[in-house]
Amino acid sequence: STTIQLHGNTNFHIGDVISFRAASDADIGETLAVVKNTGDSPPSTTYSPPSGTFKIVSFPEGTGPDNVKNNVSAKLNKAVPSTAINVGIDRKWEFYGNFDQAPGTSVYSAARGSANDEIHIAVSDATGLISGTKGQVLETYPNVSKARDAKNEDGSSNYYGEVINQNSKYIRWCNPPTSTLADATTESAGVVSREWGNTAYVAGVIGDTVESFEFIEGADSRGAVSPDDQHLWMPDSITLHSGSNGYADTPAAFQLGYDMFSDPEEIDISMILGGPHDGVVSKYIVESIAEARKDCVAFISPRKTDVTNASDTLSTKTTAVKDYRLNNPGADGINSLSSSYGFMDSGWKYQYDKFNDKYRWVPLNGDIEGLCVRTDESRDPWWSPAGFNRGHIKNVVRLAWNPQKAHRDELYKNGINPVVTIPGQGTVLFGDKTLQAKPSAFDRINVRRLFIVLEKAIATAAKFTLFEFNDEFTRSQFVNMVEPFLRDVQGRRGIFDFKVVCDESNNTGEVIDRNEFIGDIYIKPARSINFIQLNFVAVRTGVDFEEVVGKF
Numbered sequence: 001s002t003t004i005q006l007h008g009n010t011n012f013h014i015g016d017v018i019s020f021r022a023a024s025d026a027d028i029g030e031t032l033a034v035v036k037n038t039g040d041s042p043p044s045t046t047y048s049p050p051s052g053t054f055k056i057v058s059f060p061e062g063t064g065p066d067n068v069k070n071n072v073s074a075k076l077n078k079a080v081p082s083t084a085i086n087v088g089i090d091r092k093w094e095f096y097g098n099f100d101q102a103p104g105t106s107v108y109s110a111a112r113g114s115a116n117d118e119i120h121i122a123v124s125d126a127t128g129l130i131s132g133t134k135g136q137v138l139e140t141y142p143n144v145s146k147a148r149d150a151k152n153e154d155g156s157s158n159y160y161g162e163v164i165n166q167n168s169k170y171i172r173w174c175n176p177p178t179s180t181l182a183d184a185t186t187e188s189a190g191v192v193s194r195e196w197g198n199t200a201y202v203a204g205v206i207g208d209t210v211e212s213f214e215f216i217e218g219a220d221s222r223g224a225v226s227p228d229d230q231h232l233w234m235p236d237s238i239t240l241h242s243g244s245n246g247y248a249d250t251p252a253a254f255q256l257g258y259d260m261f262s263d264p265e266e267i268d269i270s271m272i273l274g275g276p277h278d279g280v281v282s283k284y285i286v287e288s289i290a291e292a293r294k295d296c297v298a299f300i301s302p303r304k305t306d307v308t309n310a311s312d313t314l315s316t317k318t319t320a321v322k323d324y325r326l327n328n329p330g331a332d333g334i335n336s337l338s339s340s341y342g343f344m345d346s347g348w349k350y351q352y353d354k355f356n357d358k359y360r361w362v363p364l365n366g367d368i369e370g371l372c373v374r375t376d377e378s379r380d381p382w383w384s385p386a387g388f389n390r391g392h393i394k395n396v397v398r399l400a401w402n403p404q405k406a407h408r409d410e411l412y413k414n415g416i417n418p419v420v421t422i423p424g425q426g427t428v429l430f431g432d433k434t435l436q437a438k439p440s441a442f443d444r445i446n447v448r449r450l451f452i453v454l455e456k457a458i459a460t461a462a463k464f465t466l467f468e469f470n471d472e473f474t475r476s477q478f479v480n481m482v483e484p485f486l487r488d489v490q491g492r493r494g495i496f497d498f499k500v501v502c503d504e505s506n507n508t509g510e511v512i513d514r515n516e517f518i519g520d521i522y523i524k525p526a527r528s529i530n531f532i533q534l535n536f537v538a539v540r541t542g543v544d545f546e547e548v549v550g551k552f
Contacts, residue, residue: 002054002080005073006089012074015094016056020080020087050080050087055094095122098140106143106158108150117145119160123170126239130170138170171240251280258285264293270381270452271369274300279324279333286334286342286435295456297372297434297448298342300334301363302416307347307400308361317400318407321346325414338437340448343368345429346411346418348400349393359397364419367393371429372449382450382494384432384528386417391429393419399427415443432528447525450494458482458521470512475502478519486521496524 006012055077096102103118121141128134144150144160152158157166161173254277261267272290274282282300290298306320324333325344334344345364353360371385371393378390385391399421403411408418408430417431436443442451461481468474479500486498501520511518539548 002076003073017092019053019090020050099142106145117147118143254281255284269296272298274365276363283334286339290341291339299365299369300344301365340434340436340442342435344416350397351395381453382446384446386429386432393427396427446528478502498523
């Protein structure tokens with residue numbers, strides 16, 4: 001490599017592509033430099049400019065702001081093939097090869113008397129963590145404008161900030177570079193701002209004259225800037241790193257995020273994930289989101305620390321998960337939450353992350369919700385997602401813990417649904433209880449999801465009864481609308497029986513006078529099998545089976 005001494009007032013950036021030429025060709029955008037190979041004696045004469053292109057890879061420590069240097073030495077990516085003194089330098093942006101031509105003036109700005117508003121933007125993977133290749137260009141945005149009102153021929157915005165925010169998968173634009181161009185002749189009357197983000201036609205009143213202007217990157221007044229400098233000819237490269245989230249990862253911040261799903265009229269969902277959150281957030285998701293909406297089920301998991309410690313015994317992990325469910329002292333759990341709109345599994349799984357090429361611990365609530373989605377597609381929401389037919393969990397390297405039968409029984413009676421790996425059978429969800437603490441029809445997820453489907457569908461249909469007359473015709477119309485739907489669900493094994501009542505018995509004169517309408521729908525839901533009892537009875541030879549069946 002070669003170290004060169006840069007002179008002049010032009011800023012250089014790491015990554016700039018430079019080439020050499022004779023010093024007599026000096027022009028705007030070029031600087032003079034003493035160039036020599038490392039270890040050579042200082043040259044005493046002027047040599048011919050070296051051929052080829054070179055790239056600035058680093059500057060010495062303590063020579064100024066990061067990536068912006070002048071009057072300093074710079075290290076190139078390869079050795080200069082000859083020694084030279086006082087040669088001219090042409091510099092190009094490191095991403096110039098990704099664009100057909102240099103930016104200039106957009107048609108929109110030219111039509112309004114302004115100039116040099118165009119810029120090129122390249123988004124590259126500096127570390128290689130995104131694409132796998134250092135320096136890989138991810139996105140390019142050619143010929144976008146610094147004028148906030150700039151338009152393309154099709155009427156879409158060409159303002160660089162809008163273009164980035166509408167199209168980029170990697171970055172967001174927040175604030176423009178700090179730069180102003182003021183007219184020196186008007187300073188006594190007040191400086192006229194010429195910042196990025198102005199319109200393409202901004203009037204600066206000088207006496208009775210209205211003038212247009214050119215956009216620049218620098219912060220000098222117009223009187224101190226050469227006319228050739230009235231544009232962004234100097235590239236600006238910025239490396240994004242050490243970013244931070246807009247909100248701290250506190251329970252309150254996560255609760256604000258989940259509040260986005262609180263209005264069922266705005267967002268239609270049937271399930272919501274709890275992710276890796278602690279008891280405060282998980283309880284909030286169930287009680288304040290799912291139960292408040294009454295049209296979705298929240299899926300939550302225990303804390304990672306309760307189940308991933310390899311030194312803990314199965315009994316220790318069982319106690320930790322149970323304490324989290326019951327919020328026993330020190331557990332910081334969900335406080336014995338009782339709700340049929342919540343569903344809790346037993347742990348976490350170890351899974352390969354193909355996007356980052358590493359293995360991660362992942363809470364199982366996402367997989368349980370996935371089982372429900374798969375059950376919806378293959379069967380119906382009122383089928384249980386658990387068991388060997390529909391409860392297989394995929395992409396599992398291993399579980400954080402694999403509860404045995406005694407531990408499963410302890411978890412299940414507390415409303416925690418075990419996930420187990422059985423040799424030859426795979427990893428299976430082995431329970432379908434909701435977080436409903438007291439026994440009822442809704443302590444099973446298939447029944448809760450059955451009623452969510454029925455209530456949402458019938459409530460949507462019932463909206464068409466609003467503002468009609470509460471008479472026999474309207475009531476019969478409602479019954480004839482609901483009964484075929486329920487018969488269809490019954491035929492698909494969702495319910496055993498039903499009855500719809502909507503007549504004078506529940507729509508009395510008082511109800512009609514209050515401008516109300518009542519429809520009573522009675523459902524006998526289908527129940528899933530949770531326990532199997534097999535009785536084997538040995539009988540004497542010659543005994544008729546009809547004589548002993550049902551007596552043991």
